[in-house]
Amino acid sequence: MTDRAGKTTTSRFRILATLLDHEAYPADQIARLYAERWQAELVYKSIKSTLRGGDRRLRGQSPDLAEQEIWALLTVYNALVDHAVTAAVDLGVNPDEISFTAVLHATRDHLTASTPCQACGHHSDSADLQATIAATPRERRSRTRTSPRTKKQRETQHTRDVGYTITITESNLPKMT
Structure with a gap:
């Protein structure tokens, strides 16, 4: 090391x-x-x-409901990664440079700010969402943080x-x- x-x-x-x-x-x-x-x-x-969210447990109180929630989380995760990969391809960059957190926030903002279709509830203007994701700052692997983000990271600072x-x-x- x-x-x-x-x-x-x-x-x-x-x-x-x-x-x-x-x-x-x-x-x-x-x-x-x-x-x-x-x-x-x-x-x-x-x-x-x-x-x-790190401090939240699954809401399902039975194995079937917990499994359903896990499948929902996996589905949403894959949809968000799909948006990130699409933005990366459009920009000609490695998909790892697209921040998952930025995609999550952009998608949440897009879904709460846009008007859904009256017939089905679909948010049809995904071009705006892709443009927002493409405009987010890239993950900068080479940056040097002034301090770690969490207490646990501060305790293991020697490994950064x-x-x-x-x-x-x-x-x-x-x-x-």
């Missing part, structure tokens, strides 16, 4: 797996897939903390602005035959 000041810290960890064929499942691919796995965790975070390098080393575990 290398921080902003250039200080490097080395940590070792092992990924234990039941994939025993090292030729079919090389360690570097497993390490890359582990990093990709965190993309799914970020989706869960967006749904739980940003879309639903670091770069990770994964080096695969030979195992010292006995070979299995």
